[in-house]
Amino acid sequence: MKKCLVVALCVLLIVSACGKKEEQKPEASDGTRRLNIVTTTGMIADVVKNIGGDFVNVTALMGPGVDPHLYKATEGDMRRMADADIIFYNGLHLEGAMGQVLEKLKEREQAFAVTDKIDRTLLNRPPGFEGTFDPHVWFDVRMWSMTAEYVRDVMIDFDKVHAVQFGENAQTYVDSLHELHSYVYELAKSVPPAQRALITAHDAFGYFGKAYGFEVRGLQGISTASEAGTADVQELVQFIVDRRIAAIFVESSVSPKTIEAVQAAVAARGFDVKIGGQLFSDAMGKAGTEEGTYIGMVRHNIHTIVNALLGGRMAQPI
Numbered sequence: 001m002k003k004c005l006v007v008a009l010c011v012l013l014i015v016s017a018c019g020k021k022e023e024q025k026p027e028a029s030d031g032t033r034r035l036n037i038v039t040t041t042g043m044i045a046d047v048v049k050n051i052g053g054d055f056v057n058v059t060a061l062m063g064p065g066v067d068p069h070l071y072k073a074t075e076g077d078m079r080r081m082a083d084a085d086i087i088f089y090n091g092l093h094l095e096g097a098m099g100q101v102l103e104k105l106k107e108r109e110q111a112f113a114v115t116d117k118i119d120r121t122l123l124n125r126p127p128g129f130e131g132t133f134d135p136h137v138w139f140d141v142r143m144w145s146m147t148a149e150y151v152r153d154v155m156i157d158f159d160k161v162h163a164v165q166f167g168e169n170a171q172t173y174v175d176s177l178h179e180l181h182s183y184v185y186e187l188a189k190s191v192p193p194a195q196r197a198l199i200t201a202h203d204a205f206g207y208f209g210k211a212y213g214f215e216v217r218g219l220q221g222i223s224t225a226s227e228a229g230t231a232d233v234q235e236l237v238q239f240i241v242d243r244r245i246a247a248i249f250v251e252s253s254v255s256p257k258t259i260e261a262v263q264a265a266v267a268a269r270g271f272d273v274k275i276g277g278q279l280f281s282d283a284m285g286k287a288g289t290e291e292g293t294y295i296g297m298v299r300h301n302i303h304t305i306v307n308a309l310l311g312g313r314m315a316q317p318i
């Protein structure tokens with residue numbers, strides 16, 4: 001009987017969760033039809049929402065905790081993308097398992113990679129990632145603000161009636177991103193340079209390291225599709241012990257097992273490295289939480305990193 005009740009409650013929860021998604025209204029408050037926009041990641045959906053406001057319906061295919069490197073489009077996703085006015089994706093092979101689908105949609109001039117207009121000289125070309133660029137551009141807040149400018153231009157092409165509003169909203173958003181960049185930069189400086197090392201499950205933080213002065217090591221490489229070898233683990237363990245790094249970090253979209261294994265291997269060498277907390281790397285947090293927005297996610301990450309590397313002695317966040 002109890003089991004039935006639990007099942008019934010779960011069904012109810014699922015139905016109400018689906019219901020929430022369908023709440024999107026086709027018309028904006030001024031009576032015009034809302035642009036129907038589909039994005040791959042939550043970070044891109046956040047940009048679109050900030051620029052589009054009331055004049056767009058936005059659906060992110062990849063929710064909290066979803067790994068974009070491995071995500072495969074479902075039948076429902078294919079339908080949503082076919083029905084969309086615009087599809088925004090990250091590009092630079094972030095969505096590795098959706099590559100062909102997105103290429104086809106791009107040919108039909110329906111899909112746009114938000115990283116397309118970033119100057120290629122700003123991008124990292126990491127070794128071992130099939131000769132392409134590092135796709136994790138959202139970790140350099142200034143670079144992410146460039147994607148917002150491109151998203152604005154595409155949206156204006158599809159909806160000229162709201163060009164002024166999109167322009168104003170984009171400016172407000174870009175201004176707040178520039179503020180965020182300075183905030184992260186200043187906070188990062190509070191960690192002594194020798195301690196500014198960021199160790200995570202996969203190599204997502206290359207741009208973060210470059211922008212904010214951290215040495216970055218990821219166990220799994222740029223894509224989670226690659227696996228860490230024993231030699232990689234041993235090298236990382238040696239680095240942590242030699243540099244007496246206070247903390248290493250798990251990621252919300254990657255299994256914590258590999259990082260826990262590193263911690264155990266470090267302990268076997270007689271050094272205690274803490275798990276400094278969970279970082280939101282390739283996916284944002286749940287909707288309605290601070291980490292469920294791009295700005296909140298970035299703030300959470302820098303607070304977690306600085307606090308852990310300073311052994312819990314970070315001054316109160318501003």
Ligand SMILES: [Zn+2]
Pocket residue numbers: 069136202203204222223224282
């Ligand atoms: Zn990644």
